[in-house]
Amino acid sequence: MKRKRGGVLAVVAAAAALATYVGIQTGTGGAAPTRAGDVTFPPASVAAATKAALRITHGKKLGGSADFLGVVTGGPADALTAALKPFEDATGVKVDYEATFSQQSILQTRIQAGNPPDVVFSSYPVQLQQLARQGKLVPLNGVVDMTAVAKQYPKALLDLGTVNGKLYAYFSIVNYHGLIWFNPNKYTGPRKGTWAQLTSWSQGMAAQGRTPWCLGIESGAATGWPAANELVDALFVRKYGAALATQWEQGKLKWTSPQVRWAWQTFGSIFTNPKMVAGGAAAIASTNFLAAGNGLFSSPATCFLLAQEQWYGEFAPALVQGVKPTDVAYFRFPSITPKYKDLQMVDGNQIALLRNRAQGKALVAYMATPEFETLLAESGQFLVPNSSVSHNVYPTPLARNIAKVLVSPRAQKVTIMVPSVLFPVPVTNQFFKDLTAYIQNPNQLDSLLRDMDSVAAASR
Amino acid sequence: MSPQLLDLVLGVTLIPLGLLAYLVATERVVGVIERDRHSWLRAWVWLTPSFVLIAGVLIYPLLKTLYLSFFDASSTGYVGLRNYKAIFSDPTLISVLKVNLLWIVLFPLGAVALGLATALLFDRVRYEKVAKAIIAMPIAVSFVAGSVMWRLIYTYNAPGTEQIGTLNAFLKALIPGFVPKAWLIDSRYNNYALILVGIWMGTGLATLILSAALKGVPRELIEAARIDGANEWHVFRIVIFPELVPALAVVTTVSVIAAIKVFDIVYVMTGGNYKTDVIATKMYSEQFAFQNTGLACAIAIVLLLAVTPVLVANRGVLRREEHA
Numbered sequence: 001m002k003r004k005r006g007g008v009l010a011v012v013a014a015a016a017a018l019a020t021y022v023g024i025q026t027g028t029g030g031a032a033p034t035r036a037g038d039v040t041f042p043p044a045s046v047a048a049a050t051k052a053a054l055r056i057t058h059g060k061k062l063g064g065s066a067d068f069l070g071v072v073t074g075g076p077a078d079a080l081t082a083a084l085k086p087f088e089d090a091t092g093v094k095v096d097y098e099a100t101f102s103q104q105s106i107l108q109t110r111i112q113a114g115n116p117p118d119v120v121f122s123s124y125p126v127q128l129q130q131l132a133r134q135g136k137l138v139p140l141n142g143v144v145d146m147t148a149v150a151k152q153y154p155k156a157l158l159d160l161g162t163v164n165g166k167l168y169a170y171f172s173i174v175n176y177h178g179l180i181w182f183n184p185n186k187y188t189g190p191r192k193g194t195w196a197q198l199t200s201w202s203q204g205m206a207a208q209g210r211t212p213w214c215l216g217i218e219s220g221a222a223t224g225w226p227a228a229n230e231l232v233d234a235l236f237v238r239k240y241g242a243a244l245a246t247q248w249e250q251g252k253l254k255w256t257s258p259q260v261r262w263a264w265q266t267f268g269s270i271f272t273n274p275k276m277v278a279g280g281a282a283a284i285a286s287t288n289f290l291a292a293g294n295g296l297f298s299s300p301a302t303c304f305l306l307a308q309e310q311w312y313g314e315f316a317p318a319l320v321q322g323v324k325p326t327d328v329a330y331f332r333f334p335s336i337t338p339k340y341k342d343l344q345m346v347d348g349n350q351i352a353l354l355r356n357r358a359q360g361k362a363l364v365a366y367m368a369t370p371e372f373e374t375l376l377a378e379s380g381q382f383l384v385p386n387s388s389v390s391h392n393v394y395p396t397p398l399a400r401n402i403a404k405v406l407v408s409p410r411a412q413k414v415t416i417m418v419p420s421v422l423f424p425v426p427v428t429n430q431f432f433k434d435l436t437a438y439i440q441n442p443n444q445l446d447s448l449l450r451d452m453d454s455v456a457a458a459s460r
Numbered sequence: 461m462s463p464q465l466l467d468l469v470l471g472v473t474l475i476p477l478g479l480l481a482y483l484v485a486t487e488r489v490v491g492v493i494e495r496d497r498h499s500w501l502r503a504w505v506w507l508t509p510s511f512v513l514i515a516g517v518l519i520y521p522l523l524k525t526l527y528l529s530f531f532d533a534s535s536t537g538y539v540g541l542r543n544y545k546a547i548f549s550d551p552t553l554i555s556v557l558k559v560n561l562l563w564i565v566l567f568p569l570g571a572v573a574l575g576l577a578t579a580l581l582f583d584r585v586r587y588e589k590v591a592k593a594i595i596a597m598p599i600a601v602s603f604v605a606g607s608v609m610w611r612l613i614y615t616y617n618a619p620g621t622e623q624i625g626t627l628n629a630f631l632k633a634l635i636p637g638f639v640p641k642a643w644l645i646d647s648r649y650n651n652y653a654l655i656l657v658g659i660w661m662g663t664g665l666a667t668l669i670l671s672a673a674l675k676g677v678p679r680e681l682i683e684a685a686r687i688d689g690a691n692e693w694h695v696f697r698i699v700i701f702p703e704l705v706p707a708l709a710v711v712t713t714v715s716v717i718a719a720i721k722v723f724d725i726v727y728v729m730t731g732g733n734y735k736t737d738v739i740a741t742k743m744y745s746e747q748f749a750f751q752n753t754g755l756a757c758a759i760a761i762v763l764l765l766a767v768t769p770v771l772v773a774n775r776g777v778l779r780r781e782e783h784a
Contacts, residue, residue, distance in 0.1 A: 279618025
């Protein structure tokens with residue numbers, strides 16, 4: 001499993017919720033203690049990782065320690081620290097992993113105080129770009145194996161960590177967006193095809209008095225993100241492609257533009273219509289995103305389709321009562337403009353180096369190796385975008401399927417970030433808030449989009 | 461030893477030792493000068509460490525906040541009073557002030573009225589201690605835990621599905637044809653639902669304080685009034701109530717302050733969505749979600765200014781109490 005996206009608040013709420021999902025009690029903010037996990041890996045993988053660590057330090061014992069600041073807690077943190085163990089054993093470097101839900105502000109504060117961590121595991125690409133421009137990050141050219149890195153990670157993801165031609169950060173784990181989940185025992189609608197076909201099927205269901213869609217956006221202070229990331233973002237990307245999405249992210253395309261308005265309205269035509277969504281506006285707002293898909297499995301089903309990330313396929317059988325792995329299946333977000341139908345949307349966590357110390361450099365180099373990322377994949381807690389990691393190492397069929405698509409050479413060329421992650425933080429947070437308000441009252445679309453424009457203008 | 465542990469050890473040893481060294485050293489100097497009967501000098505010398513601490517963790521941040529409130533979001537450009545103007549002219553910020561006003565009126569009213577009623581009624585029953593313990597229980601519950609609990613009570617499920625929220629399930633069982641309400645979402649009543657949670661948590665303290673004050677009312681006065689033929693209402697209005705006024709003033713001002721700075725309930729239960737934002741949640745979101753340091757600092761100053769008169773009034777009441 002993983003963390004969640006843009007914005008301090010998003011992380012606070014979603015990390016808490018996801019940590020609850022993996023059944024681990026976490027702290028309530030600030031620094032959460034790292035637990036020694038009982039994660040086990042195949043011995044051959046551990047041996048390979050140890051070898052990779054020794055290769056980096058040329059067999060030398062560096063000793064000392066490295067400060068590592070991240071956002072993942074609970075089960076995922078156990079998996080992460082377990083995957084770092086071979087490095088610690090091989091190099092003698094003790095990795096002090098510290099997780100916090102308020103990473104963005106803590107990182108900023110520690111840098112200002114002259115006490116940055118050696119390495120950061122960040123879910124804020126925009127913040128890292130700023131830090132790189134301010135000279136607060138150490139370039140990774142010469143630290144990691146650049147040839148290998150260029151070969152194994154998607155270019156679009158590396159570009160996000162590149163400033164003035166130098167690499168400062170790379171994505172070590174990702175979450176896969178743009179998936180629509182259904183229960184194959186109940187859902188009879190189209191599994192391939194276009195958004196128009198899915199919409200017309202939805203209208204048919206609504207006409208029969210059955211609500212086709214599930215949606216639940218409650219997520220504490222980050223309420224609204226499932227609608228923003230999984231639906232409005234996906235609609236925009238499928239309709240207008242990556243180039244226009246970049247303009248939107250950078251504030252060059254206005255929120256009041258016909259394109260962004262189209263995405264909101266298309267979203268609204270389904271999700272503000274009580275005949276289309278189980279429970280209508282009040283239920284959307286009050287249903288937690290983890291419970292949003294429960295209607296897929298109830299008898300009779302109260303809804304048939306749920307847009308959510310890849311983790312939902314593991315989550316539902318594990319934590320929704322009575323759900324078997326065979327009750328959950330997905331199809332990719334349908335095509336709107338044919339040439340953009342293959343774009344695959346992700347977000348994720350980047351590794352960056354803040355201090356020019358041998359321990360931190362070795363750690364960053366180790367984490368860029370396929371051997372380390374294989375351990376992450378084998379733990380079943382992470383999806384890694386590293387094409388040198390075989391999809392066969394994932395523990396479940398579902399993860400294997402998604403990983404296979406994610407790292408296929410063709411797919412790597414069409415991997416992009418979910419737009420919400422690349423807005424300035426205030427814009428992302430306002431997006432969640434205003435979309436939540438829109439669902440409650442669709443008549444205020446104009447004023448909400450104008451509000452978004454003013455927040456975007458103020459954040460530039 | 462890890463750096464954190466080292467810091468901790470140094471912190472707990474060096475600070476007290478340093479303080480001790482300071483006092484010993486200054487005492488020697490003061491001892492020499494004291495012959496001139498400068499008794500005020502010793503007092504100031506001993507008070508200095510506290511003043512330094514207060515200046516460091518209270519006065520300096522306050523002045524810095526005030527300073528930053530005249531700057532823009534990134535604290536780089538001077539903007540004068542723009543942030544303050546925004547608070548009183550921006551429609552979203554005005555609606556925040558209105559919600560706070562609702563809290564300031566209803567929360568103290570509810571907590572004090574219920575506290576008074578329970579204190580008076582419990583005074584007349586044999587099982588007073590048990591009853592008071594029960595009503596005081598929410599004091600022991602943190603605001604966050606209480607809010608999480610009440611979120612479960614207010615949970616809404618679409619009509620026609622099973623109601624998991626206690627309140628909707630209860631009302632559905634009680635009233636035939638009851639349509640479940642989205643207590644926290646519908647902006648017609650969500651603020652009242654939140655204030656009710658505050659009252660639930662605040663009543664206990666009001667009861668305890670008022671009950672203690674009630675015990676201080678001389679029994680012979682009450683007896684005398686009854687013998688003179690006063691009915692219970694008159695006894696309360698003419699004898700008991702005037703004796704309770706100072707305690708009521710304290711409870712009310714404390715409640716008003718709590719209402720002005722309420723944060724946890726709103727943050728946990730609605731995140732400030734659906735028109736429930738209050739000054740404190742707005743301050744938090746402006747700083748941490750919207751990274752507008754200038755506006756967040758201005759809101760903090762306004763919050764401080766709003767609390768100060770109540771705080772002063774509260775001090776006044778307490779002082780009169782002491783002199784009485």
